[in-house]
Amino acid sequence: MTKKLRIIPLGGLGEIGKNMTVLEYGRNMIVVDCGVMFPDSDMYGIDLVLPQFDYVIQNQEYLRGIVLTHGHMDHIGSLPYLLRQMKASIYGTGLTVGMVKRQLEEAKVLQQASLHVVGEKDIFQLGPFKISLFPVAHSIPGSVGLVIDTPAGAVVHTGDYKLDETPAGGRITDLERLRELTPNGVLALLADSTNADKPGRTPTEKLVAGELDRLFAEATDGRIIIATFASLLARLQEIMNLAAKHGRKVALTGRSLEENVTLARDLGYLKIPNGLLVDINARVRDNQLLILSTGSQGEPRSALNRMAQGEHRQVQVKRGDTIIISGGTIPGNEEEVGRMLNKLFERGANVIYGKLATVHVSGHGSRDEMQTMLEVVKPKFMIPVHGETRHLHLHARLAESLGMDPKDVFILKNGSVWATDGKKAWLDQPVPAVDVLVDGHLVGEIGAVVIEDRQRLSQDGFIVALIPVNARNKLAGEPELISRGFVPVNGTSDLLQAAQKEIRREFKRGKKVAHESIRDTLQNFFYRETQSRPVVLPSIIRV
């Protein structure tokens, strides 16, 4: 390798999730973040999506460390899978490392990791890379951005940030420190593009606190149930404070929420007054109780959805309950959330969601904040990261509208290899970086073919035709059709009988009957009769 700086995003480009970026200089490599992505709804049956690690694993001898910006799953969630395959040193602030540690313990790979807690303004050296942290405001405490000084120049990686002036906990994005850390200018900026399609500024978290305060004051009769993301720890702190103010105890339901609260409290990131938390089974008067719950996305097994279904063991939703959905709906989850809300209303609750009140704001800055970041950093080169393709393009156009030369703004793909000598920049040969699909125990075994089969099965089901054939290639009995998901199988099923007749006719025609000809005959027959295209699989049984 020649002495050049190479930046290789392995995930997070063209998608919101599985953020992972490699930086290389000579025989030295660092990795920033190592996240998972939750599957799109067209990834049928898939539980999780990982970045493809191969490049890192093949070059593990050069890896000087993995640096984490914050503890959200799309930034740390793939570590257990990576550490199944190699050892690594991992650096992050206290809460981030605490969350990683718990994950690695659960996955039984903790011994593979050397964990390093760093302060939010620490500076440390990993090979030729000098890493300087600066605090950023985001929806989880301990979030940082990175200034990475390299022999080719300084690289700024914003992590996830907003320029909230009044965030929960008062911890703002420290642009002053970012300026101090980059006295000689910035070679390349890698900046969060999530909200590049949102004009203006993201509303401050303080707005949410004010709105919740008002709703708490109005909910005088019954319980308050708030569903939010378990990882929105800054929001949880606000809710705890407001509960105390309004004389309500707080009970938790949902495993991830209980775990995160315990962890954040143990590490000093959540300040909970003594006696505020009560067990979910404790007897507390309705108007003195607040229940914090998982399930803002309508996830089937989440605590709030179990309440909606009437299947929650401790909480039966009833008239008088005020339920607040304090988490934005992630695109793709709208229908599930909608169904859950319908059921909660049916049970008599007053549900506050969506535009009814500002009970959620994004943790990512909008266009005006992106503009400020660009103006503060003034990079020579800019690489929009952390966004779908449309967000990357809009972020790039924003940079260009501020005067950057379009040839200095790089819209990369996962696996792109961006290289620079500190003066000019170019693209090297890309490295493999496809989606690695996790389905139950299977990691990486399920590919496009299986997903396409599932897609087709989901639309029209399948038919397996068992066809007994003798040595002279004649039909030697009644064909049997096995079907699911196509048409109702009980009842008269004239259609399947007619299909059997088609098969007999095919044999009578006297041509040599083969697997393919029967498949085509049946496919055509079913399409003609139903305008559907079930998966047809003939199986010729030699008798």
Added chain:
Amino acid sequence: MTKKLRIIPLGGLGEIGKNMTVLEYGRNMIVVDCGVMFPDSDMYGIDLVLPQFDYVIQNQEYLRGIVLTHGHMDHIGSLPYLLRQMKASIYGTGLTVGMVKRQLEEAKVLQQASLHVVGEKDIFQLGPFKISLFPVAHSIPGSVGLVIDTPAGAVVHTGDYKLDETPAGGRITDLERLRELTPNGVLALLADSTNADKPGRTPTEKLVAGELDRLFAEATDGRIIIATFASLLARLQEIMNLAAKHGRKVALTGRSLEENVTLARDLGYLKIPNGLLVDINARVRDNQLLILSTGSQGEPRSALNRMAQGEHRQVQVKRGDTIIISGGTIPGNEEEVGRMLNKLFERGANVIYGKLATVHVSGHGSRDEMQTMLEVVKPKFMIPVHGETRHLHLHARLAESLGMDPKDVFILKNGSVWATDGKKAWLDQPVPAVDVLVDGHLVGEIGAVVIEDRQRLSQDGFIVALIPVNARNKLAGEPELISRGFVPVNGTSDLLQAAQKEIRREFKRGKKVAHESIRDTLQNFFYRETQSRPVVLPSIIRV
């Protein structure tokens, strides 16, 4: 039947779509609207959802007519299916009847219908029902609300409306006429609940016109491509006007759009300057061309999505194109729309969507407008219609907050039978009103079992195990496994080989081996190995 008024919603409650309401008095029945619903994403493989018509068909001898509020598919789209089974007289304004006529012609059931065009302020008698129309502002011209005078009292059905003061075409909701038509008060109000979770007023359509004007002025270099709903005819008129103003010709792409424009123009509902429309193949300079397209929802075969995929025969998207998505994303379509937008950006277009500019507003009024409607009508009884369960509840609570007695506000379900003698109201025995699913040629044959099978197949695929067994119930050859959508079938497939071994072991155990025991063995085996639950179908083959 005793002399009482009965109101029976057969669709549109607990859902946005397939609006259809029956009103009965003695041996007289009218139907208001007869729409379809587009399926939720968990209705695998379903093309359309119809209301269950059985009650209307059984009582067809009493039907005095079907009255339509406007020409959107969720209000007229089921008529071709209903008219396959019975004849009916249908009443609507010119555009509405025009759209119905085209549909019925296509479905070859026009001879079943007696079509009646009525004016937007007409009054006509259907048996004991006096129907008086009043104009409402909505996103399609010719929309009306209904005052239905019955011997029990007046019923107001709002249809779909907003109280836009500056709508496209200047046609506002005529509350003055509504007041005139109800001099003796209103017994029951059936009111649109779509936006019951949106505070304030729905922005005026004029805002969209202004924003489009600004965007047209900015797009000096290249083509403008606008995707919108083909049924948003009021918006189409604005766009045509602006195109003329900015010196652009208009080309249409997308069958539904071309058909609707032709129809609306023929009926006088669209005023298009001579020479404005050009063929999509016409040679026009980029900065003098506007392309109107279908596909605001990212539908796979829509014109805009074909452009995004590079598969549109006439239009290749390129740098310099400004693409405007002038249609809100229907919940459930977010991911498809997002993927389409990504591809359009990749092709170099500047795409305006979502919050980037106000290029779409809803055609339904928000909470403040609902409040005004309630205050104008002052009904004795109120029945929120046209909404998911959450919208009905929020609409009901709004009515209660304005002083209505909760016992006078009825949240009904499809099939509920609301009855009144003009003084009190109660619920009679409900009638059947489930979802009727259309899948290709199959209407009503696909039920929950098939949908559940498809859901399961979409997650984990299936395995059919062909097991040759002899007369003594012993394994008589190698079991064969046929699988799709579970694990990759090519390659080594250790898993399927291990499963064959499981089957042999099951037989060796010497117990009587049956279909069920093999299924359980395989299900347990696959779950243990993969944590997935494919559909397992053993087939025992007697040899």
